[in-house]
Amino acid sequence: MTQDFTEQNRSLTLGKGVNTDFTTTEVNKVSYDKGFYIAFKEAGFDSVRFFIKQGWNPEFYKPAVDDALELGLKVVLVPFSMYCWGKESLVQWWGEVAEYYGDYPAELIFEAFNEPKMAGHPDGEEAETMAWYSACIQEIRRSNPTRLIAVGGPHFNGVQLLTKYVTPEYLSYTLQDGTGFADDPNIWGVFHCYHPKPFTHGAIDQDINKDHPGWRETILADLEEADAWSKKHNKKVYLSEWGARLNHEIRHVEEYTGFMVPELAKRNIEWSYYCGVFNNAWPYGLYNSEWGFAGVEGVVKNLTGKEPPAEVPPTNQIVNSDFQLDLSDWNSSEYAIMGTADGQGVDGTRAIRVHVPFTFDPDVGRGVIPSLYQQYEPDWKFRVRGKVQANKYTIQLREGSIYQISFYARCEVGTARLHIQLGHAPENDPVIWTSEEITVDSKLKKYELEYEHAVQAVRNVRFSFIFIDRHSEILLDQIELRGRRSE
16 A cells, blocks of 8 residues: 555644653663653653664664554654764665654654764765755655655754755755655654753753843744744744753743743644653653652643643663663672673673672782672763752662562573662662572573662662672673552
């Protein structure tokens, strides 16, 4: 059956959209979980936008696409392109993605790629960047002649670049039927708006009115320019990213979102707020695995018109739990040497290998505690530096929650013993809980245990594997820490 979404696309809208930034790109994040979608659906959102990584098999993202559509959420897929791999690599991969999802409904939308400058496209090559867009559109149209494709300009997708470059002059491709950009009703224009940037991106808390008295006028100028582009080209315009860090006093973020949403509606501009979920430490994230939307209820209500749910489904707190980004976000103590083990994880994926040469230091005659651990890093690039931390730490324990801990493990040879341990970050002092001794053998299998946190909540936690046996070599994969409320 020939794809024909044109009539359906005329009335298709993303509604209240949110970026669910859970995919491994160049910064690591939590892995996809259907629980995210359930929480955002219950909070009143209608669509999700998430990133996909160039070169990865499109099947990898199928669960995230299928689950969203099953729940009635529209989906926008947008890649981070790899500029250094070259245009042909991106175009070929887009062809694979487009063909794989060619039979999916119109509610799946493709965005050509995100913020080209972030991907490495240099200043001064704007026309060449648009040639990349053109080539991607042509390749997508081979298998998806009428699917909605959202297209932005170069650099960071600013509206002025939409106006100048998302035009027939710069998107000068011709399809096999002789049509091009101007003739295609299934193209949307894309822009991002992060005004005032010192507020939306500021690590130090600010008063939006005192520090940026003209912020409304600056935003309105962008929205008016986007609206003018839409009317000129007879194409819908899509604000695929806007939002603010949450380290400011929340009343300022509430005022900002309360202003934006009705102004976008006046101009019929589609939008996706940044950001719904990333990891618990991410200063933009509305969602927290332990407290849900607590503390940002007013922001969510501004975005969706609905009170968010008081509780959310259990989701994993661990970042890089499956080692898709090598060793990122994991640390080891002395005498625990870590490295990746390609093909040794679950279903032949990547795992981490930990070698323990000593559990006793012969030079100083003291015991040592070899460990692999994860915690919030105080020197993290995106840390909050203002007076309002907004509870943005990687791993947290909520009073009264029961934690399901699981991981896959095996030894290279023989057996090895370990403990799971939870402690106060950053020094693991005091220790909160240590599991019973766990013996791992040479068969890769799943280990599961449970911990009930019956004491006061801890906002900044270290999660550790404590290794007991000298000369052990242990492989680990798919590490999870999920909290649920006790009944």
